[in-house]
Amino acid sequence: MTEQPPLPVPAGNILITNAHIFDPAEGLDMKGADLLIIDGVIRDIALTIDAPLGVETINAKGHLLLPGLIDCDFVDYDPISALYGGITTLVTGKNTATNSDNYDQVMGPRLHCHANHQIERPILASETGLALAGDTANRMGLEGIAVDAETNFLKQFPPKATTLLGPMSSYFGLDHLRHMQDDGLIALTHPAYFSLNELAIVGYDTRAKFFPPLRLDFDRQGVIDALNDGTIKIIASGHVKTTRDDKSLPFAQAKAGMPAQTSMLTMLLELTNTGASDLNSLLPLVTTNPANHFDLPQGRLKAGTPGDVILVDPTKPHRLLANHSRQGHRQEDIVCPLDRRPVQGCVIKTIINGHTVFERT
C-alpha cells in the first residue's frame, strides 16, 4: 500500500437502505439490501440493518449501489467532474501533467500518487498525424497516422510484464495483445475509443480531436470485444479539461482530448443498456482491477474497506453535458463530442468516506 495524503473529506456515518448492492468482485448482487458506513469505513452489508442511533439514513429506492470508481489515467485534475461521474479515487503518476503539490484542498476524491505509476503509450514517436489515415483524413486534408500504428509499436517494443499500456484503440492492436497472452501486461482504454468513431471529426469538429486519433467503427467494436473478453483490464477516463478557447482553433492547433470523467460511467452503462456488454464484466475494469494493480483497499464493497460508494440510476434518460457547472445548453459550453448525446444512466449520489460529496439534483 502506498502513502495516503490526508483526505479532504471528513469521516462520516451513513446507512443506505433499499439498494441494489452490486459488486461482481465480491459476488454481491443483492436487491433491496442495506449498507452501513461508520467512521468512513464500510461496517456491514446485509438485507436489513437497523440504523444505529444518530446515523443518517438514506433510501436508495432500489437504485444500484456500486463501489466508487477509480481513475488512473487523466491529464487534468478536475475534482468536481470526478465526483459528478462517481469517481472517488484518482491515481496519479509520472505521465499525468499535473503536480500533486498544487492540488487545491477542495472536497474531492481520494488522491494517490504512485512513484512508479507509468503508462506506456502504444504509439511510435514518429507518428504525428491528426486523424486516422484513410478516406476521412484524405477528404479533410489532414495528415493521417498509419492504420497499423498501434500494431507496429507492439511489434517494435514488446511491452514488459506489469506495464500499463494504453489507451488501446485498434482492432488489430488488441488482437495482437490477445495472442501475446501475457497475464502481467495490463491494457487500458479510454471511453472515447468505445463510444466514438472517426466520423466524429467530420466538419473539422475539434471536440473530437484525440491522440491517438479516433478510428473506424470496426476498431470501436474491437475495443468493445476486448472489454468483454478481458484483453483490456482497465478503463480510465483520459480526462482533459478543455475550454472553448482550446477547441475553437484550427484543427491542427486545437487541444486533443475531452472532459470524460463526468460521462465515463454513463458510457459504460450505454454498453450495458444496448446489450453490447454487461456490468458483470465492465464494473471490475473501473473498480477492482485498478485497485488490485495499485494495491488500494477501495474499489470493492466489503466490510472493513473505505466507505466510498456511489448510487447509480442505470436507466435514467438524459442528455450528456460534460460542462456540468452550466445549467443551460448554450453552444459555447459544448466542449465535449459526447455532449447532447441522448443516453441512459447516471450517478445520483457520490459518497466518499461515508460523507455525501455529490448529489444530482
Added chain:
Amino acid sequence: MSDADNTTQTPHFSDYRRAMVDPADGGPKFRQKHFLAIEGMDPIAIQYLLDKADHYADFNRQPLKHSDLGRGLTQINMFFENSTRTLMSFDIAGKRLGLNVSSFTASTSSLKKGETLLDTTTTLDAMRPDVVVLRHSESGAVAQLAEHLNCGIINAGDGTHEHPTQALLDALTIRRTRGHIHGLTVTICGDIKHSRVARSNIHLLNAMGAKVRVIGPESLIPDEIDRMGVEVFYTMEEGLKGSDIVMMLRIQKERIENINSLSLDTYHKHWGLTPERLNLANEGAHVMHPGPMNRGLEIASMVADDPVRSLITLQVEMGVAARMAVIDALTEPTRALAAQSS
C-alpha cells in the same frame, strides 16, 4: 425516342436530377451562402457558376472591363498564408465587378501581436464586408471561421483541404478549350497527398462526369485515395495512356528531399512531364498547371511553353473570370435586397 436508342448514349449528369432534391426550373440555381469546398456541391450549382464564369471570360476580353454590379459592396481579402497570384486574381475580380476591395496578409495584421485568429476575423467582420476571401495554412480553418462571420466566405485555399476556385477555373479552362468536361479523362500528376488543388479538382471533375486519374510516387499518394473516385497509377507511362487532359501539380522541393528514396533528379526522371511522355496521352491532349511552376522538375519548358497544348496562361486568365462568377453568385441575395429597398 425509344429506350433502346438511349442506351447508346452516355447519360448526361442532368439526367440524374431528382425532383425532390433539385430546384425546379426557374428557381434559384445557386443557394449557397459560402463557397468553401467543392465536395458536396450540387452539379447544377457548379454548372451555374461555370456558365456565369464563361460570360465573364468574354466580358474580360473587352477593352473596357468594368461592371457596376457590385457597386457599394465591400470585399475583404484575408490571406493568412503568402500568396501573390491568387490574391491578385481576387483583387482584380472584385474591382472589375465594382466592389470596394481591401486586402491584407498575415504579415501586416495584428496576428503577429498575439491576437487569436478568431478575434482578427470578428474584428474584420465588424467592418461589415459583403464578401470575405480567406486563405489559411491549416485545413478546415476557413470553414471554422465561416461559422463566426456574417457575410459570404470564399475559400481561397485552406491547408491541404480544398482550393475550390482553382478547380472552378480549371473546369472553365477545360470547358472553353474542349467544349465539355463530361467524358474526358483527366490525369492529375504529382504530390496528391499535400495538394488542395488535387482534392478540389477530383471532386469537381467527378461531379461533372469526367474520369479522373492520379499519378505520383507511392509516398505522395495517400492510402484509400481511390475512395474519392480516382484511378491510381504510379508511373507516368501507364497513367498517361488515354488521357485527354494532363494536370501537373506544383512540387515542393523540401517535400521531395525529405523522402529518402527520392531526389529532385529521380523525380524529374520518373514523374516529370516531357514532350515524349506527353505523346503517350491521347492525340491533342492538353497540359495544365496551377502555378507557380518548377521548370525542369515537374514540367519541362518544352511542354510548359507549347502554344497549342499548354493551357497554363489561359488558366490564369480564367482565374479572374471564375472568381468574378463566385463573387457575383454570393452577392446575389444582397443585391436583390438592395434593389428591393431602393
